[in-house]
Amino acid sequence: MSRCWKSRPRPSVRLCLPGLGSVVLRVLEVLWVSVCLVHSDSSVVVQKEAQFGVSYLDTVTSHNQTIYSFNHTVSRNKTEGVRVSVELLSETTKSPILFVIRQKQAVLSFQVPLILRGLYQRKYQYTQVGRTLCQPPTLVASETQFFYVDVSTLSSTSVHYQLRVSRVESFTLVFSTFFKYVFPDGVDTVIVKVNSEKNFPCSVMSIQDIQCPVYDLDNNVAFIGMYQTMTKKGAVTVQRKDFPSNSFYVVVVVKTEDEACGGPLKFYPLLPDELLDAGNRSKTLDVVVSPAINSEVYVMGMLFCLGIFLSFYVLTFLVACIENKRSVCDGLISKGLTPPSPYEYGSFGEFYVNFGVFIYLFIYCSCRSMDTVGRCRQESLSSVEEDDYDTLADIDSDKNIVRTKKYLCVSDLARKDKRVLNKKYQIYFWNISTIAVFYALPVIQLVITYQTVVNVTGNQDICYYNFLCAHPLGALSSFNNILSNLGYVMLGLLFLLIVLQRDILHNRALMRNDITALECGIPKHFGLFYAMGTALMMEGLLSACYHVCPNYTNFQFDTSFMYMIAGLCMLKLYQKRHPDINASAYTAYACLAAVIFFSVLGVVFGKGNTAFWIVFSVIHILATLLLSTQLYYMGRWKLDSGILRRMLYVIYTDCVRQCSGPMYIDRMVLLVMGNIVNWSLAAYGLIKRPNDFASYLLAIAICNLLLYFAFYIIMKLRSGERIRCLALVCILFTAVVWGFALFFFFQGLSTWQKTPAESREHNRDCILLSFFDDHDIWHFLSSIAMFGSFLVLLTMDDDLDTVQRDKIYVF
Known part of the structure; x- marks a missing residue:
């Protein structure tokens, strides 16, 4: 049944013309209304009672308008979708057809052809458009609802179209343009996973609250809710608390272009009024909504994380008890006394004796040494400056004589006053603590801002999470990635406590003028160890900050202190045998700052930039040569205008005049290998130009550290020194853990x-x-491996504690 009538609008226009009488105004108004009525008499409105599942082929012009009336029964306990599909049959039309869908609580309108804009304001037209209508809520068990589809155009010629309205059965959890999900009882968090077999066309998945209309076009899908671009995979964790209606829509939209998903940028002539054909852009998807983990899994994860790292505290305590018992027994035996038998106390008694002895000694050492350490530190800060005087003996005042000997011992490079060196190396700790504070505060502020923007805008493309295993907690989107960084902080603190204990015991030995502490073993300076422990803790903090919102702009937060850890470890290795000539804290941190500076430049400008890679490779090779020269000559060379003349003279005397080998064979082997490795890495970077410049730079630092560490171990064994059981266990354990960690x-x-x-x-x-x-x-694993590496550096030379320094070789 259809009805036809003529619309007769009654517009009213009043003209304000000064100087004209009311009669003239009335005449003009009557004439205007008459013209409007004549024009409107030609507009015809036709209403049709329409049926679901029937295709209507019809025409529309500016002189007629068609209204399709539909009714359907809506049940409160059943969710059903309605799909409106429209196809433009006329090949050319100057004016589009306007479709207006009027529902109970919403109005949805669109035009055909549908024009959407892409990159660089390119315009794409769609002649086939399908929209899914949202279901208005109903309070009764069953209700008959009406909706109307109004079709109109301003085209003076007839435009042919096809309209079809169909029901979408099983609307819940079956892909349409969008579908609805209702939280079951007892489920507070779900994860929505969308999978596709092919990458393109690029799509957008959106999670929206239940409201009408639904934003399901490329140009409005990002207006509300959470959304993310996807190719093959997409996943969003949704919490009930964010949706008051206990339900939400999952909307999937195919984008007009693929550049947002990494697809190729097609070249088209950029004509201002040109419309591009969108083509057949469709995608088959599988959508799965499953319950996320509950609170018990969160608790188990946190307890597991704490349990792992607290076990290292317990293990360290047990090792300290065993070492303390052995030292007490050795002291009693040296005095002719017999230690009590374990059977005298029983198994529990032995444990409590060890526990009591350890606690007593630790507190006693701490209390007795605080005053001593304080006085030593006060003296070093107030009265001793490294540049005030040279502490070499008068007979050996020429440093070139001492430091250029063919075979050096530690005693040759440990001649400066211990107070001076303690102050020099304590600066490492204070400087890195200052750097940490000023670096961490803006980082924390920035990542909080990032997380706030993600939560407010719903843009899931800002942060690069593993969305299939991202468990939110409060405002944090991926709490598990943050929690797993706890190991760096806890193990860094444990390492500081171990170093503190050694520092206290060593200071007590110095206060009682113990000849072994004064003249034997590798000189003990703990400032670099404190700096290493602090750097490990800061690595955990900044890695956690990075994982609040990992992305392109803040990756350097995760790597900055890795560079520092690698640099400090190399400095500590060098300091062991060269305490007098090791770099100062200011020089070391300035070099590390330059490394971080290049890291930022590489991330911003390094991708595909040939000029940058050439400059960096040249600087890398020059820095390697300068460092090699510094290490080979023990700092006894000068970079001035006469360096070229001296280089030519050395080449002439050593290579031309007489063919003599290098004076320092061991050092030359290390430096040649180091130059081969670094030149190879520079060539690799220049040829391959890896996109991840920060990781490439970190690989350079780690390769140099591993090379120097391997050289140190080989030279230690070659010099007849041995590695104690504890250090050997640490080396083997750390190597295995590093292997699994890198996997x-x-x-x-x-x-x-x-x-x-x-x-x-x-x-x-x-x-x-x-x-x-x-x-x-x-x-x-990496936090455990770093902790183990630090322990190796701390204990690897314990076998030399009773060896005179003039019998310990420098290499």
Whole structure:
């Protein structure tokens, strides 16, 4: 049944013309209304009672308007979608057809052809458009609702179109343009996973609250809710507390272009009025909504994390008890006394004796040494300056004579006053503490801002999470990635406590003029160890900050203190045998600042920039040569205008006039290998130009550290020294842990070098306790491996504690 009538609008226009009488005004108004009525008499409105599942082929012009009336029964306990599909049949039309859908609580309008804008304001037109209507809520068990589809145009010629309205059965959890999900009882968090077999076309997945109309176009899908671009994979964790209606829509929209997902940028002539054909852009998707983990899994994850690292505190305590018992027994035996038998106390008695002895000695050492340490520090800060005087003996006042001997001993390079060196190396700790404060505060502020922007805008493309294993807690989107960094902080603090204990015991030995502490073993300076422990704790803090919102702009937060750790470890290795000539804290941190500066430049400008890579490779090679020269000549050379003349003279005397080998064979072997490695890395960077410049720079630092460490171990064994059991266990344990850690590191669950959609292709599910992913395990293992590496540096020369320094070789 259809009805037809003529619309007769009655416009009223009043003209204000000064000087004209009311009669003239009335005549003009009557004439205007008459013209409007004549024009409107030609506009015809036709209303049709329409049916679901029927295709209507019709025409529309500026002189007629068609209204399709639909009714359907809506049940409170059943969710059903309605799909409106429209196709433009006329090949050319100057004016689009306007479709207005009037529902109970919403109005939805769109035009065909539909014009959407892409990159660089390119315009794409769609002649086939389908929209899914939202279901208005009903309070009764069953209700008949009406909606109307109004079709109109301003085209003077007839425009042909096809309209079809169909029901979408099983609207819940079956892909349409969007679908609805209702939280079941007892489920507070769910994860929505969307999978596709092909990468393109690029799509957008959006989570929106239940409201009409639904924003399901490329140009409005980001207006509300949470959204993310996707190719093959997409995942969003949704919490009930964010949706008062206890339900939400999952909207999937195909974008007009693929550049947002890393697709190719097609070249088109940029004509201002040109419309581009959108083509057949469709995608088949699988949508799965499953309950996320509950609070018990959160608790288990946190207890597991704490348990792992607290066990290292317990293990350290037990080792300290054993070492303390052995030292007490050795002292009693040296005095002719017999230590009590374990059977005298029983198993529990022995434990409490060890526990009591350890606590007593630790408190006693601390109390007795605080005054001593304080006085020593006060003297070093107030009365002793390194540049005030040279502490070399008068007979050996020429440093060139001492430091250029063919075979050097530690006593030759440990001649300066201990107070001077203590002050010099304590500056490392105070400087890195200052750097940490001024670096961490703006970082924390920035990542809080990032997380706030993500939560407010709903843009899931800002942060590169592993969305398949990202468990939110409060305002944090991925709490598990932050929690797993706890190991760096706890193990860094434990290392500081171990160093503090050694520092206290060593100061007590110096106060009682122990000849072994004064003249034997590697000179003990703990400032660099304190700096290393602090750097490990800061690595945990900044890595946690980075994982609040990992992305392209803040990756250097995660790597800055890694550079410092690598640099401090190399400095500590060098300091062991060269305490007098090691770099000062100001020089060392200035060099590390330059490294971080290049890291930032590489991240910003390094991608595909040939000029940058050439400059960096040249600087890398020159820095390697300068450092090699510094190490080979023990600092006894000058960089001035006469350096070229001296270099030519050395080449002439050593290579031309007489063919003699290098004077310092061991050092030359190390430096040649170091130059080969660094020149190779420079060539690799120049040829390959890796996108992840920060990781490339970190690889350079780690390779140099491993090379120097291997050289140190080989030379130590070659010099007839031995490695004690504890240090050997630490070396083997650390090597194994590093191997497993690197395996999990290279799994690559996300990558900020690509687009967010491409990064999600690498996302994977949790593998540990349904709470931690591969990268979390990397955090666990790498923190343990770094702690073990620090222990190796701390204990590897314990076998020399009773050896005279003039019998310990320098290498």
